[in-house]
Every structure is written in C-alpha cells, then in structure tokens.
Amino acid sequence: MNKERPLSPHLQIYRLPLCALLSIFHRITGVILTAGFIVFVIWLYQLTDANYPKEASVIFNGIFFKVLLLGWAFAFFYHLGNGIRHLVWDAGKGFEKSQIELGGMIVIFAALILTAVYAFLVIF
Amino acid sequence: MSLRSPLSKVSYLGSAKAGFSHWWSQRVSAIAIALLGIWLLIEIIAWPNFSYGELMSWFQSPITAVLLMLTIISVAYHSKLGIEVIVEDYVHNKGIKTLVLVSSTLVHFFLLALGVFSVFILFFGI
Numbered sequence: 001m002n003k004e005r006p007l008s009p010h011l012q013i014y015r016l017p018l019c020a021l022l023s024i025f026h027r028i029t030g031v032i033l034t035a036g037f038i039v040f041v042i043w044l045y046q047l048t049d050a051n052y053p054k055e056a057s058v059i060f061n062g063i064f065f066k067v068l069l070l071g072w073a074f075a076f077f078y079h080l081g082n083g084i085r086h087l088v089w090d091a092g093k094g095f096e097k098s099q100i101e102l103g104g105m106i107v108i109f110a111a112l113i114l115t116a117v118y119a120f121l122v123i124f
Numbered sequence: 125m126s127l128r129s130p131l132s133k134v135s136y137l138g139s140a141k142a143g144f145s146h147w148w149s150q151r152v153s154a155i156a157i158a159l160l161g162i163w164l165l166i167e168i169i170a171w172p173n174f175s176y177g178e179l180m181s182w183f184q185s186p187i188t189a190v191l192l193m194l195t196i197i198s199v200a201y202h203s204k205l206g207i208e209v210i211v212e213d214y215v216h217n218k219g220i221k222t223l224v225l226v227s228s229t230l231v232h233f234f235l236l237a238l239g240v241f242s243v244f245i246l247f248f249g250i
Binding site: 027030031033034037038040041042044045047048049050054055060061066069073076080083084087090118121122 | 151154158161165168169171172174176179183196199200203206207210235238239242243245246250
C-alpha cells in the first residue's frame with residue numbers, strides 16, 4: 001500500500017468548524033469547573049478550622065479572588081448555555097446546519113454578556 | 125420479536141441498556157446544577173461586603189446549608205460522570221484508563237464527603 005497517500009482530515013492543518021471548537025470548549029470548561037469545585041470544597045473545609053485566621057477567611061475583596069471568580073463564572077455560563085444546546089439536540093431539534101451555527105453564536109454571546117453583567121454586579 | 129441473541133446484546137453489537145442511565149443522570153444533575161449554580165453565583169455577589177461573622181451567619185441559615193449540600197452532591201456527581209466520558213475518550217491504554225477512572229471515582233467521593241461534612245460543621249458553628 002502506498003504510504004504517501006493523503007490523510008483526510010489532517011488534524012494538524014484541518015481548521016475545526018465552529019461546532020467542533022465549541023464541543024471541545026465544553027469539555028475544557030467542564031474540567032475548569034471541576035477544578036473550581038475542588039478549590040471550593042477545600043476552602044469550605046479550611047473555614048471549619050477554628051484556628052484559621054479570621055481576616056484570611058474573608059479574601060473576597062482581593063483582585064485575585066475576583067479574577068478567579070469571574071473566570072469560573074464565564075466557564076459556568078458557557079457550560080450552562082452549551083449544555084442547554086445539548087438538551088435541545090437531545091430532544092431531536094435544531095440539527096439543520098444553519099440552526100447549529102446560530103445556536104453556537106447565541107451560546108458564545110450569551111456567555112460573554114452574562115459574564116459582563118456578573119462582573120458588573122461583583123465589582124460594583 | 126427480536127432475533128438478537130442475548131450474547132449479541134452484550135458483545136458490542138448494540139445497546140445492552142446500561143449506557144442510558146449514565147447519559148440520563150448526567151442530564152438530570154445538569155438541570156439541578158443550572159438552578160443551584162445560579163443561586164450560588166447570586167449569593168456570592170454579597171460576599172465582598174461580608175465580615176467574618178456575617179459569612180458565618182450565612183452558613184448558619186438552614187436554606188443555605190441545604191442548598192449548599194445539594195450543590196455539592198449534584199456537582200460531585202455531574203463532575204464524576206463528565207470526567208469519566210473525557211477519560212474514556214482520550215486515554216487509550218487500558219491499564220492507565222482503569223487507574224484514572226478508579227482514582228477519579230475515589231477523589232469525587234472524597235470531595236463529596238468533605239464538602240457535605242464541612243457544610244454541617246459550619247451550620248452548627250465552629
């Protein structure tokens with residue numbers, strides 16, 4: 001067999017369509033949210049320690065906390081929006097190519113707008 | 125009448141009716157987290173204005189304690205199911221895959237117990 005024959009799709013140069021990018025981003029945000037869950041549970045556990053310094057427990061005014069919170073909020077809003085898109089597909093609806101593209105765009109903009117609104121509420 | 129033998133049903137030739145519950149549980153827990161996650165994000169908005177005492181009294185509200193516990197349970201469950209799917213898709217070595225899946229299950233149960241127990245302690249006061 002001729003080993004020089006082209007492979008298709010060639011993953012290193014193949015430009016992923018929007019739908020595929022959103023799919024992998026759903027998984028990435030899922031893993032980020034799992035990391036957030038681990039941090040949240042460890043923080044809850046630390047609070048139960050009576051010797052834990054009282055002033056160190058309230059760190060929410062720091063920029064570090066707000067950056068992390070907004071990062072996780074964006075991951076949550078994206079994962080939520082794309083999750084709803086998956087539920088629509090599970091119901092057997094929205095499989096036309098134009099609907100898939102439109103749904104993807106809605107999910108991206110919804111996540112950005114919700115994060116912006118949330119950032120406004122957290123910062124002010 | 126189905127002409128499929130019981131053997132064909134379990135040997136990669138179609139549904140053995142076990143995958144459905146994984147898929148269904150993932151969606152039910154997702155709906156729970158959609159509601160609980162939005163609740164928690166809204167609650168967190170008030171935190172920067174909290175003193176240590178105010179944060180502790182937030183934890184001592186029964187509604188907070190119950191909703192936090194439900195959040196921890198549903199997130200631990202949903203995360204376990206999701207990580208399983210990712211590992212099954214990308215880890216191809218059978219030994220490593222089994223090791224990672226078992227570790228993930230144990231870590232998720234640990235986080236579940238630690239989180240729920242911490243909410244209990246915070247509710248009753250340190």
